[in-house]
Structures are given as C-alpha cells and as structure tokens.
Amino acid sequence: MALIQIDEPITINSDNANNLIIGIDLGTTNSLVGEVINDKVKLFYDDKKNDIHPSIVEYDDKGNVLGVANQINFKNKNSHFISSIKRLMGKSFSDIKDRNFIEKKYLPSQAQNCDNQENISLKIGEKNISIIEISAEILKYLKKIAEENLKQPVSKAVITVPAYFDEGAKNATKQSALLAGLEVVRLISEPTASALAYGLDNNSQGLYLVYDLGGGTFDVSILKITNGVFKVLGVAGDNELGGDDFDLILKNYGFKNPRIAKESLSFNQYYQEYNLKISQIEFFNLINEKITKTVKICENLIDDLDLDINQLNGIILVGGSSRIPLIKEKLIEKFGEIILTNIDPDRVVVVGACWQAHNLSKASKNLLLDVNPLSLGVEMMGGIVDKIIYRNSTIPISKTKEFTTYADNQTTMKLHIVQGENEFAKDCRSLAEFEIKNIPPMIAGIARVAVTFNLDADGLLTVSGEEKFTKSRAKIIVKPSFSLSDEQIKKMLIDSLKNSQSDIRSRLLAQEIVDANYDLQIIKKDLKNKDLKISKDLRKQINLKISELEKLISENNNIKALQKAKEELISKVEPMILEKVNRSLSNQVVGKKIENF
Amino acid sequence: MSNFFILFDLEKKFAIDGNFLERKYLELQSKFHPDKSNHNNPNKAMEINEAFRILSDDFSRACYLLQLENIDLVNDDKAIDPDKSMLLEILELREHIETIENKNVIDNLLRHLKQTIEDLIADFARAYEDNQLQLSATFLLKAKYLKKALEDLKIKKQKLL
Numbered sequence: 001m002a003l004i005q006i007d008e009p010i011t012i013n014s015d016n017a018n019n020l021i022i023g024i025d026l027g028t029t030n031s032l033v034g035e036v037i038n039d040k041v042k043l044f045y046d047d048k049k050n051d052i053h054p055s056i057v058e059y060d061d062k063g064n065v066l067g068v069a070n071q072i073n074f075k076n077k078n079s080h081f082i083s084s085i086k087r088l089m090g091k092s093f094s095d096i097k098d099r100n101f102i103e104k105k106y107l108p109s110q111a112q113n114c115d116n117q118e119n120i121s122l123k124i125g126e127k128n129i130s131i132i133e134i135s136a137e138i139l140k141y142l143k144k145i146a147e148e149n150l151k152q153p154v155s156k157a158v159i160t161v162p163a164y165f166d167e168g169a170k171n172a173t174k175q176s177a178l179l180a181g182l183e184v185v186r187l188i189s190e191p192t193a194s195a196l197a198y199g200l201d202n203n204s205q206g207l208y209l210v211y212d213l214g215g216g217t218f219d220v221s222i223l224k225i226t227n228g229v230f231k232v233l234g235v236a237g238d239n240e241l242g243g244d245d246f247d248l249i250l251k252n253y254g255f256k257n258p259r260i261a262k263e264s265l266s267f268n269q270y271y272q273e274y275n276l277k278i279s280q281i282e283f284f285n286l287i288n289e290k291i292t293k294t295v296k297i298c299e300n301l302i303d304d305l306d307l308d309i310n311q312l313n314g315i316i317l318v319g320g321s322s323r324i325p326l327i328k329e330k331l332i333e334k335f336g337e338i339i340l341t342n343i344d345p346d347r348v349v350v351v352g353a354c355w356q357a358h359n360l361s362k363a364s365k366n367l368l369l370d371v372n373p374l375s376l377g378v379e380m381m382g383g384i385v386d387k388i389i390y391r392n393s394t395i396p397i398s399k400t401k402e403f404t405t406y407a408d409n410q411t412t413m414k415l416h417i418v419q420g421e422n423e424f425a426k427d428c429r430s431l432a433e434f435e436i437k438n439i440p441p442m443i444a445g446i447a448r449v450a451v452t453f454n455l456d457a458d459g460l461l462t463v464s465g466e467e468k469f470t471k472s473r474a475k476i477i478v479k480p481s482f483s484l485s486d487e488q489i490k491k492m493l494i495d496s497l498k499n500s501q502s503d504i505r506s507r508l509l510a511q512e513i514v515d516a517n518y519d520l521q522i523i524k525k526d527l528k529n530k531d532l533k534i535s536k537d538l539r540k541q542i543n544l545k546i547s548e549l550e551k552l553i554s555e556n557n558n559i560k561a562l563q564k565a566k567e568e569l570i571s572k573v574e575p576m577i578l579e580k581v582n583r584s585l586s587n588q589v590v591g592k593k594i595e596n597f
Numbered sequence: 598m599s600n601f602f603i604l605f606d607l608e609k610k611f612a613i614d615g616n617f618l619e620r621k622y623l624e625l626q627s628k629f630h631p632d633k634s635n636h637n638n639p640n641k642a643m644e645i646n647e648a649f650r651i652l653s654d655d656f657s658r659a660c661y662l663l664q665l666e667n668i669d670l671v672n673d674d675k676a677i678d679p680d681k682s683m684l685l686e687i688l689e690l691r692e693h694i695e696t697i698e699n700k701n702v703i704d705n706l707l708r709h710l711k712q713t714i715e716d717l718i719a720d721f722a723r724a725y726e727d728n729q730l731q732l733s734a735t736f737l738l739k740a741k742y743l744k745k746a747l748e749d750l751k752i753k754k755q756k757l758l
Binding site for chain 2: 365369394
C-alpha cells in the first residue's frame with residue numbers, strides 16, 4: 001500500500017539536479033553535449049572516448065533501435081541507418097515531394113507520407129517512424145552520455161538550432177527533446193552560440209560577424225558584445241546553400257565519393273579517384289560562384305544594418321564547410337585579416353550552448369539578446385502580407401496591430417499567419433490559421449480586431465486576437481499543422497518508457513530515491529508523534545528498516561533492493577498508518593453533520 | 598503618463614545621446630530579461646526591447662515624438678493631408694525604381710535616398726523643436742514614403758544577387 005500523507009504536504013529538495021542544465025549541439029551530421037564545470041566547458045565522451053557523436057540511428061527490421069552514434073555497426077546487413085534527420089525537422093510532406101530534392105540534400109531516402117496528412121515519416125522495416133521520434137533517439141543518447149559522465153540524472157538542456165530554423169522546425173526540436181525526457185530551457189541559434197563561445201573565451205568586445213557554412217545551409221549573424229551582453233544585431237542566410245552543393249558539383253564532375261574529394265581538397269593540391277584527377281584551383285573555380293554569393297550575403301547584411309565593414313572587429317568561422325581555404329581567402333579580400341579560428345569549428349557551437357546553459361543556471365553577468373530571423377505577418381485581402389514583427393527584431397517582443405472587417409455584417413475574421421520576407425502569403429511559410437468569432441454585425445471597416453503577436457525568448461510565437469466591442473477573443477500557440485499533438489507526444493512518451501528499460505534505469509532510480517526520502521520523512525515524523533501508540537518492539541523493527549533503507553539510498557545503485565527495503569518498511573509501519581488515518585478521519589467527523597461529510 | 602523616454606531616463610526631445618541610450622538599454626535588460634529576472638514578467642523585457650528599437654532609430658524616434666502629440670503617421674493613413682506635388686514626386690520615383698536593372702545605378706540611388714531621408718529628418722527635428730508640429734509632420738511623411746521606396750530598392754538589389 002502507499003503511504004497516506006495527511007499532514008501539510010512537505011516539499012523535499014532531493015538534490016541540485018533541478019539546476020543542472022546541459023548544452024547540446026544537435027547537428028545534421030554530428031551532435032555534441034557538455035556542461036560548464038569550474039568555469040571550463042567539459043564535453044562528454046562516450047565509452048569509446050569520442051566527444052563527437054554522429055547523428056545516426058540504427059534500426060532493425062521491426063523498427064527497434066539497435067544503436068545510436070558510435071554504437072552503430074555498419075556491418076549489420078539487415079539494419080537501417082538513419083542520418084541527416086535534422087534536414088527534415090519541421091518540414092511538411094509537400095516541402096519534400098520532389099525526389100531530386102531529397103537526393104540533392106542528402107535527405108533520408110525513406111522519407112514518405114504515411115498518414116496522408118502532412119507528416120513525414122520514415123518507413124523503417126515494418127514500421128513508420130516520425131522524424132521527431134528519430135531525433136528524440138539522438139537526444140536520449142546524448143542525455144544518457146551526460147548522465148553517465150555526471151553520475152546524476154539530467155532533465156534540462158539548452159539546444160542549438162540553425163538561425164534560419166522556422167517556427168515549425170523549432171517546435172519539432174522542442175517536441176523531440178520532450179520525448180527524450182529533456183526540458184528545453186532555451187533554444188539558441190548556432191551562430192549566436194558560436195559568438196558566445198568565442199566572446200567568452202577571449203573576453204572580447206565589439207562587433208563580430210559569424211560566418212556559418214554547414215552541410216545544407218548558410219547562416220550569417222552580426223553581434224555586438226558589450227561587457228558580457230551579446231546582442232544579435234541581425235541575421236541573414238541562404239537555406240539552399242551549403243557544403244552539399246560542393247559535393248554535387250564534384251559528383252557531376254564524375255567523382256564517386258564527392259565528400260571525400262571535397263574534404264581532401266581543403267588540404268591538398270590535388271585529388272585523384274582512379275583516373276579522375278582534379279586540382280584545388282580547378283575545384284575553387286567550380287565553387288567560386290557559390291562562395292562569392294555567401295560573401296555578398298554578408299555584405300548585404302552589413303548594409304542592411306547600416307554598419308560599415310571597417311567597424312567589424314572579427315569574423316568567426318563555423319561549420320565544417322568553412323574549412324575550405326577559398327572561403328578564408330575571399331573573406332580576407334573583402335573584410336581584411338580579421339578571421340578568428342582559434343576555436344575548432346566542429347566544437348564551437350556546443351561550447352556556446354554550454355555557456356548559455358551555465359548563464360541560465362547560475363547567477364552570471366552574461367546575457368544573450370537574440371533576434372527573430374524572419375518577419376511574421378498576417379495575410380490581407382488579395383493575398384498580400386502585412387508584416388507585424390519585422391525580421392531582426394530583438395526578442396522577446398510583442399506587437400499589436402488593428403484589423404477591420406472587409407464586408408458588411410461580417411461576423412468572423414480568419415487570420416492566416418505567415419513567416420517570411422515575400423510580399424505575397426503564398427510565397428511565405430504558412431504557420432497557422434485561426435478565427436475570431438462573434439464580431440457584432442457592423443458596416444465594413446467599423447469593427448476593430450486587435451491582433452497581438454508575442455515572440456518569447458526562444459523565438460516561439462503566440463498570436464491572440466481580440467474584438468474591441470464584444471471582447472471576443474481567440475488565442476493560438478503557433479504550431480504548424482503537421483507537428484505532433486500533445487496527445488501524440490504523451491502516448492509516445494509512455495511507449496518509449498515501456499520500451500527502453502535500460503535507458504531510463506537511472507531516472508527510475510533517482511525517482512525511487514526521491515520517493516523513499518519522502519516516505520522516510522513522513523515516517524520519522526510519525527514516530528515522534530506521541531498520540532500514535534507504537535509498541536517498543538515495533539518501533540525497534542521500524543528503526544532497523546529505516547537504517548537499511550537509508551544505507552541503500554546512500555549507495556545509489558540497486559533499484560530492486562531499494563524497492564524491496566521500502567516495501568518492507570511500509571509493511572512494518574502499516575498499523576501505525578492505519579491508526580493515523582483512523583484518528584484523522586474521526587477527528588474530521590466529530591461535530592460535523594453527516595450530510596456535509 | 599509613462600513613455601519610452603522616461604523608461605530610459607531621457608528628455609523628451611529628438612536629439613539624444615546614442616551611447617547613453619545603449620548603456621541604459623543593456624542595464625535595463627540585464628535586470629528585466631527573462632533570463633535574468635525572477636519576477637517572471639516577460640512584458641517588461643518586451644517593452645524595453647520595443648522602446649530601444651524605437652528610440653535608437655532616428656526615423657522611428659521622430660514618429661514616436663509625433664505619436665505622443667497624437668499625430669500617428671505609422672498607423673493612421675489620414676493623420677495629415679499629404680501634399681499633392683510630393684505624392685506625384687514619390688510616384689515618379691517608384692516608377693523609376695521599377696525600371697532599374699543595373700547594380701551601380703541601384704547603389705547610387707540607395708545612397709541618394711538615404712541622404713534625402715536624413716535631410717528630411719533633420720528638417721523635421723528643426724520644425725519639431727520650433728513647435729511647428731504640422732510642418733514637421735509633412736517632412737516626416739515624405740521620409741516615410743521614401744523609406745518604403747528604399748526598402749523596395751533593397752529587396753530589388755538582393756534579388757539581383
């Protein structure tokens with residue numbers, strides 16, 4: 001039986017686990033995890049001493065997870081290896097219908113539409129598995145590694161996302177974290193994390209440009225660092241430009257292993273595959289146009305923010321593709337010798353995530369002020385977008401705008417919320433639609449509906465509308481229609497708890513200890529209660545069981561023994577509890593009429 | 598009544614000390630940002646962000662000063678009656694922008710527009726300090742139209758990339 005708590009509830013601080021926040025770089029190709037310990041970032045290693053964990057999940061034919069990251073075994077002939085899942089985060093099926101797109105962008109070829117809605121699932125053996133679940137497997141793995149390194153449960157994280165992740169992709173990331181048992185304390189953009197990593201390591205001040213060229217996307221961010229405050233001034237980028245494009249160029253040139261060719265050409269004058277040979281100079285000529293474009297995007301952002309090239313104090317290079325020497329050359333040509341490369345581009349993002357986690361968990365003078373990368377607006381009559389929050393606005397931000405009815409006696413107003421810079425809604429990303437009802441019938445243009453856009457510090461949007469006369473309201477937390485519902489998430493959480501016993505062993509143990517401590521506190525209090533009649537013999541037996549249980553708690557490893565000791569203790573105190581319940585009930589009944597009871 | 602100038606300990610006038618404004622902004626956010634504050638009042642951080650955005654930009658600050666005098670050029674299309682010749686001038690400019698395809702021409706026009714807007718805001722500031730609110734508003738309205746043209750031109754430039 002369970003203990004019955006009749007006194008005021010007691011809150012017990014089991015440990016400091018609640019304040020522990022880890023930093024995670026959830027990358028397309030690799031993921032990393034760490035924490036700031038004694039003012040130094042410590043990255044967590046797996047049992048093979050790797051701190052870079054490939055973002056790959058291995059499934060068997062039944063859709064069971066066989067391994068993640070360095071656990072996987074490519075020799076398993078019947079396994080399915082799922083990688084690059086991040087490219088599908090928050091995407092709808094219509095986004096990826098074009099199979100060429102899938103191939104060009106290295107998307108998992110299993111991607112398909114399994115439920116005739118917009119959800120993308122992967123067909124893995126017999127099972128359809130959603131993108132969010134697969135991403136959650138990687139996060140679960142990172143969580144486990146952190147817990148093994150720290151020897152305590154972890155439940156909170158700062159996770160980095162590309163600056164150009166839209167609302168859908170951000171929400172999908174949060175959902176997969178939830179599924180992995182992690183509360184996302186903050187999402188921060190990857191370039192911002194990089195600036196944080198660089199700035200804090202070097203105690204920098206001034207204006208910095210972060211040039212982040214990943215596999216699939218190009219992001220650029222400009223930040224101003226003043227006394228530990230990191231203010232993002234603006235971000236720009238190209239969602240369709242990345243290292244993959246260079247691979248494609250080399251593939252079209254005839255190379256079977258374009259990735260290896262690309263990586264080799266960053267360090268060598270020539271690359272040869274069988275009879276096919278290419279020089280570094282030829283390769284640079286082939287990718288020159290794309291690189292020039294990234295530099296142009298940087299210049300445009302500087303222009304846009306009314307800054308001058310000479311004001312920049314440094315350029316931070318991020319992302320594996322930024323290792324290509326031509327990029328450095330081009331940037332120096334344009335901006336001068338201000339390239340900073342004393343942090344490894346593969347680890348700079350996670351270092352920033354760890355610092356931000358540290359900033360949020362401990363009292364720290366550092367503060368990060370981020371912006372929203374894309375404008376948010378409402379579709380007007382004729383399909384034109386009325387922007388409500390402009391891109392590069394510092395978050396959190398709230399904006400209200402009034403709208404009115406189009407037709408006489410119009411009683412509902414439908415709001416279509418979109419994200420993007422295009423003038424027409426059809427060219428922007430559709431985020432959500434909602435209705436404001438019960439507008440009193442009036443001549444067109446008289447009703448006033450105030451629409452408020454709220455962007456929180458994660459950059460997640462809530463929209464509410466209020467009709468001014470009737471105060472009729474509607475509110476929506478913007479989630480794209482193809483994301484998972486809370487119900488689905490809950491079900492998946494329960495399923496995942498059932499399926500992966502070993503994964504959650506440490507969490508169960510922690511929970512068991514919290515419960516046991518709780519019970520102990522109540523029992524000890526009852527033992528002191530002189531109103532309860534407890535025989536000397538029983539008191540002795542109970543005390544014995546208490547010390548047994550306390551010993552197991554301090555050992556903190558044997559969950560079975562702990563459960564058993566707790567049950568034995570409870571069976572000993574049962575008579576005492578029954579008496580307590582009895583007394584408590586009779587106390588309540590005395591002097592009260594039966595009807596009221 | 599509270600306003601953004603009071604929030605930043607500034608006098609309500611057009612000319613402000615940008616460095617002081619920025620220092621004050623960072624000071625306030627270090628206190629009220631959700632990452633820093635236990636009061637759990639995200640609205641305060643939003644207000645500070647909005648106030649800084651408005652006050653740190655010359656054009657927005659000018660519009661805000663007029664809003665405080667109940668002339669709302671930002672949200673109300675009929676706040677003042679626009680001058681006909683000014684409207685025609687803007688119309689011609691927009692037609693001209695439609696036809697440009699050359700990057701250098703765009704760059705020159707961008708520079709020219711930025712300068713004109715700056716001058717108009719300076720004209721606004723003088724009229725405003727002289728308490729000629731209606732006159733100051735006409736300068737600002739023209740600046741508003743030119744700013745829209747400037748934005749369109751910037752988009753056009755990006756597309757040429």
